[in-house]
Structures are given as structure tokens and as C-alpha cells.
Amino acid sequence: xxxxxxxxxxxxxxxxxxxxxxxxxxxxxxxxxxxxxxxxxxxxxxxxxxxxxxxxxxxxxxxxxxxxxxxxxxxxxxxxxxxxxxxxxxxxxxxxxxxxxxxxxxxxxxxxxxxxxxxxxxxxxxxxxxxxxxxxxxxxxxxxxxxxxxxxxxxxxxxxxxxxxxxxxxxxxxxxxxxxxxxxxxxxxxxxxxxxxxxxxxxxxxxxxxxxxxxxxxxxxxxxxxxxxxxxxxxxxxxxxxxxxxxxxxxxxxxxxxxxxxxxxxxxxxxxxxxxxxxxxxxxxxxxxxxxxxxxxx
Ligand SMILES: Nc1ncnc2c1ncn2[C@@H]1O[C@H](COP(=O)(O)OP(=O)(O)O)[C@@H](O)[C@H]1O
Ligand SMILES: CC(=O)N[C@@H](CCC(=O)OP(=O)(O)O)C(=O)O
Numbered sequence: 001x002x003x004x005x006x007x008x009x010x011x012x013x014x015x016x017x018x019x020x021x022x023x024x025x026x027x028x029x030x031x032x033x034x035x036x037x038x039x040x041x042x043x044x045x046x047x048x049x050x051x052x053x054x055x056x057x058x059x060x061x062x063x064x065x066x067x068x069x070x071x072x073x074x075x076x077x078x079x080x081x082x083x084x085x086x087x088x089x090x091x092x093x094x095x096x097x098x099x100x101x102x103x104x105x106x107x108x109x110x111x112x113x114x115x116x117x118x119x120x121x122x123x124x125x126x127x128x129x130x131x132x133x134x135x136x137x138x139x140x141x142x143x144x145x146x147x148x149x150x151x152x153x154x155x156x157x158x159x160x161x162x163x164x165x166x167x168x169x170x171x172x173x174x175x176x177x178x179x180x181x182x183x184x185x186x187x188x189x190x191x192x193x194x195x196x197x198x199x200x201x202x203x204x205x206x207x208x209x210x211x212x213x214x215x216x217x218x219x220x221x222x223x224x225x226x227x228x229x230x231x232x233x234x235x236x237x238x239x240x241x242x243x244x245x246x247x248x249x250x251x252x253x254x255x256x257x258x259x260x261x262x263x264x265x266x267x268x269x270x271x272x273x274x275x276x277x278x279x280x281x282x283x284x285x286x287x288x289x290x291x292x293x294x295x296x297x298x
Contacts, residue, residue: 158192201259
């Protein structure tokens with residue numbers, strides 16, 4: 001063996017040893033991961049996220065995956081000549097749109113992720129909120145549009161009223177990785193469309209997760225949304241709410257922050273908004289002292 005090869009091996013061993021204290025701390029703990037954005041589109045990133053999740057499972061942590069896929073729903077709506085309308089960041093969901101949302105998120109996106117996990121050596125099981133009444137929801141009452149104050153009926157958009165996490169515990173204990181699509185079930189058995197970030201926050205809360213990690217397409221939260229040099233590494237709740245109020249946190253970042261705050265309120269230890277464009281961002285977040293992205297704190 002050359003000196004170069006030997007140094008490379010030693011480097012690998014050192015990486016493992018550095019991870020030891022974290023492994024001890026996190027053994028058997030639950031990590032809710034919201035998978036979305038660019039990491040769901042690029043093949044290379046997709047593989048890196050899947051491998052991270054499988055590795056976490058192998059070393060004794062309990063990763064639970066909630067996925068988005070809103071852009072795929074919009075893409076199908078475009079193909080069918082149906083306009084996608086959003087109000088306060090949520091899709092206005094009539095009965096036909098609800099069918100499309102369920103077809104795309106539960107039928108397509110969920111199964112693709114399950115398939116990837118299984119292909120790379122994990123045991124993925126796909127669920128929606130309907131399975132075993134995992135996510136019981138009720139229809140959102142009409143709400144005022146940010147800015148104009150005009151009332152809008154969001155249709156079949158749901159707010160989670162109850163999480164029944166037994167099925168997740170059962171699967172996790174048996175070595176499976178649950179992969180969850182953000183479609184809930186109403187009291188009449190109807191499907192309801194729920195923002196995937198909100199689902200991740202509610203699930204993390206119900207599972208008393210150690211960490212909630214939301215993958216996105218930016219480095220984290222910026223003090224000024226137009227200035228990528230203004231990354232905030234730790235953001236307390238009060239400041240986060242102030243930034244939403246002032247419009248400095250807006251659009252798709254709002255449900256992410258709300259999701260973190262819900263999780264924190266219910267005892268989740270740490271919540272992170274992480275750049276899913278960085279390969280192995282999940283491992284970097286979990287197994288390094290500084291972590292990456294923005295940590296939202298209680
Ligand atoms: N203060 C902020 N810091 C960073 N990004 C912000 C901020 N406010 C709004 N955003 C926007 O939020 C987006 C992330 O949300 P979104 O695109 O919905 O994420 P995803 O598709 O990963 O679920 C960023 O790309 C950015 O445009
Ligand atoms: C109510 C609502 O807006 N639901 C979302 C659910 C999917 C989602 O949240 O996907 P991303 O995380 O990729 O945005 C939607 O229909 O797009």
C-alpha cells in the first residue's frame with residue numbers, strides 16, 4: 001500500500017471516530033427530515049440524501065421522511081391546462097386538484113422515493129396521512145389573503161387536528177424507514193391537501209423527535225432575503241416571528257419557520273433549515289459541532 005492510500009484509510013478511520021460522541025448521543029433518537037427542493041430533482045443530490053438517510057438508519061437512529069413535490073403537481077396541472085393558484089403560499093385545492101395532488105404525491109413521488117431507498121439498500125415504506133389515520137385533518141376555514149385582506153376559500157386544504165403515530169413507531173422499530181406524503185384524511189374520510197413543511201413539524205412534535213431538519217434550496221434563513229451573505233446561524237422564536245411580520249421571511253420560508261416553531265413548542269430539541277443542494281447536508285448537520293444552515297430555537 002502506498003503512503004497516499006494509507007493516509008486515506010487513516011482519514012476514513014478518523015472521520016468515524018469523530019462521529020462517535022454524536023452516535024452515542026443520538027442512538028435510537030428520531031429525526032424527522034423534510035425532503036424537497038433541488039435535492040428531489042438532481043440525480044446526484046437525490047442519491048446523496050438517500051444514502052445519508054439509509055446510513056442514519058444503519059447506525060441506530062430513526063429517520064422519518066416527509067416529502068414535498070408541489071412543483072410536480074403544478075407541472076401536471078400545466079399539462080392538463082389547469083391553472084395552479086396559491087394563496088398565502090398554499091395551493092387553492094378544488095376537488096379535481098385534490099385528485100391530482102393525491103395522484104402525484106402519494107401515487108408517484110412517494111413511490112419513487114421508496115423505490116430509491118430500497119434500491120440503495122434501505123427498507124422504505126410509503127405512507128400518506130390516510131394510512132392508519134396517521135394525519136387527521138380538518139378543512140381550513142376561508143382566510144384573509146396576506147396584503148389585500150381579501151377572503152379566499154382554499155377548498156380541500158387541511159390543517160392537522162390529530163397525529164396517530166403508532167404506525168410510525170411500529171415500522172421504525174422493525175427497521176423500516178417511513179416515507180410520508182402530505183395528504184391527510186378528514187372526518188368523512190375525504191383527502192385533504194396539507195403543506196409538507198407543516199406535516200413535518202406536526203409529526204416531529206407528535207413523535208417527540210430529537211431533530212427536525214427541513215431541506216431547502218438556500219443556505220438557510222437570511223437576515224435580508226435578497227442578500228445571500230446575511231445567513232443567520234441561530235434564530236430565536238421571537239426574532240423569527242418579527243421577521244415574518246416585517247416580511248423579511250416570506251413565501252416558502254414561512255411554512256418552514258412555522259413548522260420549526262410548532263416542533264419546538266412540543267419539545268423537539270433542535271430544528272434546522274438546511275441547504276439540500278450541498279451533498280450529504282444531513283450528515284454534516286448531524287455529525288458536526290457547528291452544523292450548517294439555520295437553527296431555529298425556542
Ligand atoms: N429570509 C429568507 N431567507 C432565505 N430564503 C427566504 C427568506 N424569505 C423567503 N425566502 C424564500 O424561501 C424559499 C424557500 O422556500 P421554498 O422554495 O418553498 O422551499 P422548498 O421548495 O425547498 O420547499 C427561498 O428560495 C427564498 O426564495
Ligand atoms: C396546501 C399545499 O399547498 N400543499 C402542497 C403539498 C406539497 C408540498 O408542500 O410540496 P413542497 O414542499 O414541494 O412545496 C401543494 O399542493 O403543493
